[in-house]
Amino acid sequence: MKKILIDNIVEKLGFDECLFPKLIPIPTMDKMRYLDGLPEGMYYCSAPKRDPEVFNKFKNELAINREIPMDLLKSGLKDPAYVLAAAQCEPFYEFLSHEVIDEKDLPIKFYDKSGWTYRWESGGAKGIDRVHEFQRIELVWIDKPEETSEIRDFTLELSHELATKLELEWYTEIGDDPFYLEGRKVENRGIEFPDVPKYEMRLKVPGQEKGVAVVSANVHGTHFTEGFSIREAHKHTLWTGCTGLGLTRWLFGFLAQKGFDENNWPELIKNQYKKTKIPKILTWPKSKE
């Protein structure tokens, strides 16, 4: 599925691959405005203190009781300094932060397929379509306003074409305004917004009213160029955009519509399909008795 998405959408639009870090410093997340919007939706990371005494105590207690001394562990940790990437495009804005770009050298278009995005879904996690860590291909770009919106539209169009090629039923709707823009609108600091910040493409799921969202295509206006002080050489306005392709969700929607019998799958999938050898384990998977 990853290869199919890259061949049919990402490569066709000339995005260059980057490996974005997944440990995002909290100040970066603050510039993203995620701390105003959804502080309860992320995983926070703490590095250990340089305190051998605490950790010696920890090891001793663990050895004696065989029970993890959680309080000791906590006392050996520093304050959280990072979150695990929740948007997957954060490093792009940080990379460009306080840089100046001449508009004639635009667009800059990168994508990351290096893996996991993390969200704390509290009680909402289910199946393989809503999980705490998920696979996604994230496309992110910067350009002049009109061009930024155009790139977003291209990512959507190619997604539609691919879904049709895969013989899937799909629809696209206007997504809820992203929470980070909400805060900005109230602030009214002269941030420019697109008319439609977010489109969501969904694959229909039989027996379910709402389809599964597989593409989230966003234009952020000047939200990130302001927040990260990214400037154009002639003081012209720059916008950013990002499109997330949810890998496991494409898979989920595909299987929901086409089932597990490979004879019913379209050629495009059959050609790429390689069976995984499932190890024989006496006690796994659990039988349904």
Ligand SMILES: [Zn+2]
């Ligand atoms: Zn993004």
